[in-house]
Amino acid sequence: STLFSMVPLAHVSNNKKRITLINPQAVNLDAYKKKLEQAIKSYERRLNLIVWRALSQEERDKFKEDGPVQYMQHKEALLGALENLGWPISCEDVILLEDEILTALTYIQQASDLQEAVKKETEKSSESHISNNKKVIDWK
Numbered sequence: 001s002t003l004f005s006m007v008p009l010a011h012v013s014n015n016k017k018r019i020t021l022i023n024p025q026a027v028n029l030d031a032y033k034k035k036l037e038q039a040i041k042s043y044e045r046r047l048n049l050i051v052w053r054a055l056s057q058e059e060r061d062k063f064k065e066d067g068p069v070q071y072m073q074h075k076e077a078l079l080g081a082l083e084n085l086g087w088p089i090s091c092e093d094v095i096l097l098e099d100e101i102l103t104a105l106t107y108i109q110q111a112s113d114l115q116e117a118v119k120k121e122t123e124k125s126s127e128s129h130i131s132n133n134k135k136v137i138d139w140k
Helices: 030-055 073-084 091-133
Strands: 010-011 020-023
Touching: 010 073, 020 091, 030 091
Parallel strands: none
Antiparallel strands: 010 020
């Protein structure tokens, strides 16, 4: 499933870079962020494994780890190693997975920003609600 299927009550515009939440209060942003984090972990595991399996033993030995290394932390070195090996895996697959991870990270940031905005809006509206309900009594 794509990341877009995880956004309830949202309108995704055609270019898929802009998401308008119809009713931010109705969206459980914590659950949404948790799903995104799970998706990121899954994509990262897959990316780490695909790249690691494509490396020769000689290339693997250059890294300290026994198993798959974190692609995002060792991106330059891993891309260099894949280049040296003549790209034994599809460059497009690597880029696609990396893009999905970066997109999910962006969505998490946007969800956090939205939570902050909703919180501020709620605080503001409750303050104005309180001030509207204040009774002004003039003592003469």
